[in-house]
Amino acid sequence: MNKFVALIMTFKDYCSYFFLPLILIYLLFNIFDGNNGLLSHSRLNAEILSLETKVKNMKSSNSLYEVKISSLQKHDKNTDLVDEQIRNVLGYGKNNEFIVFFDN
Numbered sequence: 001m002n003k004f005v006a007l008i009m010t011f012k013d014y015c016s017y018f019f020l021p022l023i024l025i026y027l028l029f030n031i032f033d034g035n036n037g038l039l040s041h042s043r044l045n046a047e048i049l050s051l052e053t054k055v056k057n058m059k060s061s062n063s064l065y066e067v068k069i070s071s072l073q074k075h076d077k078n079t080d081l082v083d084e085q086i087r088n089v090l091g092y093g094k095n096n097e098f099i100v101f102f103d104n
Helices: 002-033 038-074 081-090
Strands: none
Touching: 002 038, 038 081
């Protein structure tokens, strides 16, 4: 029993030498590469920028579609949008015409 008490006392003396570096390594790892660390912060900022550009592109295409929809709903005779949509969507054309489709 006396050896056991001596072992516990020795463990208490050297405990800080063992656990303190482990705690420091854990904290340093989480500061730099943890879920809320510096590296993940920069990755999230890059992802935010790319998603913001996607949102801007989608808003611009959405505004283009809104203009097309509003002109189709007005049945405006001056625009060729109705004719273009009939040709694109339904594939109609005249007998003497060649229809060439371009992807946007």
